[in-house]
Structures are given as structure tokens and as C-alpha cells.
Amino acid sequence: MDILVTGGAGYIGSVLVPMLLAENHRVTVLDNFMYSQASLLDCCANPNLTINRGDVRDTRLLTRLMAEADAVIPLACLTGAPICSRDPSAAQAVNFDAIKTIAEAQSARQILIFPSTNSGYGIGQDGVYCDENTPMRPVSLYGRLKVEVESLLLERGNCVTFRFATLFGISPRMRLDLLVNDFTYRAVTDRFIVLFEPHFKRNYLHVRDAARAFLHVLKNYERMKGNPFNVGLSDANLSKWELAEAIKAYVPDFYFVSADIGEDPDKRNYIVSNARIEATGFTPLFGLNAGIRELVKGYQVIRRNDYANA
Numbered sequence: 001m002d003i004l005v006t007g008g009a010g011y012i013g014s015v016l017v018p019m020l021l022a023e024n025h026r027v028t029v030l031d032n033f034m035y036s037q038a039s040l041l042d043c044c045a046n047p048n049l050t051i052n053r054g055d056v057r058d059t060r061l062l063t064r065l066m067a068e069a070d071a072v073i074p075l076a077c078l079t080g081a082p083i084c085s086r087d088p089s090a091a092q093a094v095n096f097d098a099i100k101t102i103a104e105a106q107s108a109r110q111i112l113i114f115p116s117t118n119s120g121y122g123i124g125q126d127g128v129y130c131d132e133n134t135p136m137r138p139v140s141l142y143g144r145l146k147v148e149v150e151s152l153l154l155e156r157g158n159c160v161t162f163r164f165a166t167l168f169g170i171s172p173r174m175r176l177d178l179l180v181n182d183f184t185y186r187a188v189t190d191r192f193i194v195l196f197e198p199h200f201k202r203n204y205l206h207v208r209d210a211a212r213a214f215l216h217v218l219k220n221y222e223r224m225k226g227n228p229f230n231v232g233l234s235d236a237n238l239s240k241w242e243l244a245e246a247i248k249a250y251v252p253d254f255y256f257v258s259a260d261i262g263e264d265p266d267k268r269n270y271i272v273s274n275a276r277i278e279a280t281g282f283t284p285l286f287g288l289n290a291g292i293r294e295l296v297k298g299y300q301v302i303r304r305n306d307y308a309n310a
Contacts (some may be wrong), residue, residue, distance in 0.1 A: 001218070004069035006030045006056050006098075007076030012115065012243045014172040016073070016211035021046050023215065028065055031076070039172035040267035048154060056098035063105045071111035073214055074102050075259055080177060081140035090139055095145040103153055107200055111225075112159040113211075113217050117159035118230055120147040120163065124270030131230050131238075131273040132163070132256060150228065159218045165203035165232030165272060169291045170298040180204055180288070181244065185294040187247050187254035189303070198241035198258045203232035203272040216282045229277040236288045237271035250292050 003189045008017050008029030014037070020027050021043060028050045029040065043049050054061050056076045066072060077095055078084050084091035099114065106112055121130040122137035137146045168180030176185050179202065186193045213231050217224055238246070246258040 001070045002026045002029065002068060003071045003073065003074045004028045004065050005075060007037050009033060009037055009173060010075055011167070011171045011173050011175045012207060012210050013075045015207050016214055018043055019211050019215060024048070028052065030056065030062065030065055030070065037173045055204070057093050059101055062109045066102065066105045069110060069217060072106065073113050074099055075115060080141045081119065084140065084145070086246060091141060091145060092154060096149045096164065097150045100152060103156055106158065108158065111218065111221050113214055114150065114153055114159055114161045116146045116150040116161045116163050117143065118163040118165055118232065118272050119143045120269050121270045129273040130270050132230060132276055139150060154226070154228060156288055160221065160224050161228040162213055163228055163230045164210055165205040167207045168204055169207040169286065170294050171207050174302060180291065181295060183243060184292055185248050185299055187251040188296055188299040191253055192255040193244065194259050195240050195244065195256055196259050199239050201237055201239045201268040201271050202268060204236040204238065204288055206282065206291050209284040209286050212285070213282060221281040224280060230272050230274045231277055232272055232274050232275050233284055233288060247292055248287060250296050251254055
């Protein structure tokens, strides 16, 4: 299968692309390498990989590459609330307009798998699991754009969308601004953290399981298309305090405390049901504890904080 992956050198893409190549797919990557990452160098010897240094805002290039693809996985994104807030025009162009271009260029034969986010649930109800029928109430521009473009795609019908939980884990294009990755880095390097609104809950997912979810859909597209799917660890709907406790089990001298004054600018607080995708046969393989152990090991290598999207 010929697969176009935009943003293929990013946090998810640099894990996903080697998996696709290992299954003998022909992969074309479109990435502007905005973080000067070298995450796909180990794949360059594979003749089934083509890399295009370019931008998804280049409509002519994007549509030309799409015409040659059997499947499109649009990972290119300004990811996270901070970067979208700093440059809302770029966020609109990359996170919405480019995806709309892909949708309009998609032929009936092409598979489209879009990574959205469960941050669109915003502020949930205490003790009530958000499923795919729960109203979306995003609390940031990033969340709003993801929700709006997902709605556009689902109206067209020929797609599968993922509402990914907060990702964690080691990737060749590492990110330290993700919550589990950030807390573990602080535990290893600073040994302490101050938590704001530590009762806020989120769901979590290892980046390797996020990549595996795309492979799962490629093999089950016809029975899954037209639907959104929450994708996360069903045993990892945790508060920030509970997350810190889990990390402390692997970094015993990690100290954390709740701030009496101040608040977290990120107001997301919800728990999520992943039952729909689990019913299709998808099961995550990498748990939170395994991910924390992996991060602790990885942070013996990474000793600088320049791996972020913020």
C-alpha cells in the first residue's frame, strides 16, 4: 500500500513510519522539519521510504502527493494549546485548512485516518466517562480546531478519526511538554514539582500504541470508517496527583506538593471510555508504568529541555 504521512518526522510519525515500513508499505513523508529533528535518518536506507521537505500549506504539493496515495495519515499539526495561541493564523492554516484540502482531494478509494484529540471534551462531569457521543466542549484554540475539522471529516464519511488521549513515551522526535513526559523529566532532573489543581484528570496513551492504532485501522478500515474512536488506556484515567504518585514509585526521592494559590491555565478535566475501539479488537500493549520506566531510562540520555512543541 502507498501511504502518505504528513508530519511523518514528528512525535507520532517517527514511531509510525518505521512500523509501516516494517509491514512492507511504501511510505511518503511530507514534513517541514520545523524543529530541525533528525528522527527518520535510520529509515533512509529503506527503498520504500520517500521524504519530501515541504509544508502542508503548499496546496499544490499536498494534492500532488495525495494523488499517488492509497491511504493518507495527516499528522502535520501545530500541536498543543500554547503554540496555537501564539500563532492562531498558522494554527488555522495547518490544523484546519490543510486538513480540509486533504478531505476535498480525497478520492472514494483512498483511506483517510485523522488524529484528533480527546482534549475536545474539555471539562467533563465528575465520575462520568466521556464516550464518542459526549458533546465536545474544547477549552483552547487547539482543541476547537481539532473538533471543527473532525466534524467536517465525519460529515463526509470516508474516514476514521482518533480522539487520542494525552500521549507519553520515548520517540525519536521526543517531546517533553506532554504531561507524563514532563512530570517524569522533572522527577529525574529536578526531583520536585508543584502541582496546580492536582485533582484534574486526563486519560493517557503510549505513543507506540498511538502508532499501532493506525495499523489497526489500515487492516479494518471498511468496518470502522465513518466513526470517531477514543484511543487511550482504560486503566489510566488519572489525576495529576495520581500520576505523580505513579512516577514516585520509580523515582523514590521525587517530591511533589499541591499549590494553595494559583491555577493551571489548562482547564481540561475529564475521564474517557475507550470501549468502542476495544470492541474492534484493538488493545494497547504499553501501560503507564512501563512508559514511566522507559522515560526514566531515556532521561539518562536527554539532559536538556529543547524537546517540546511549546
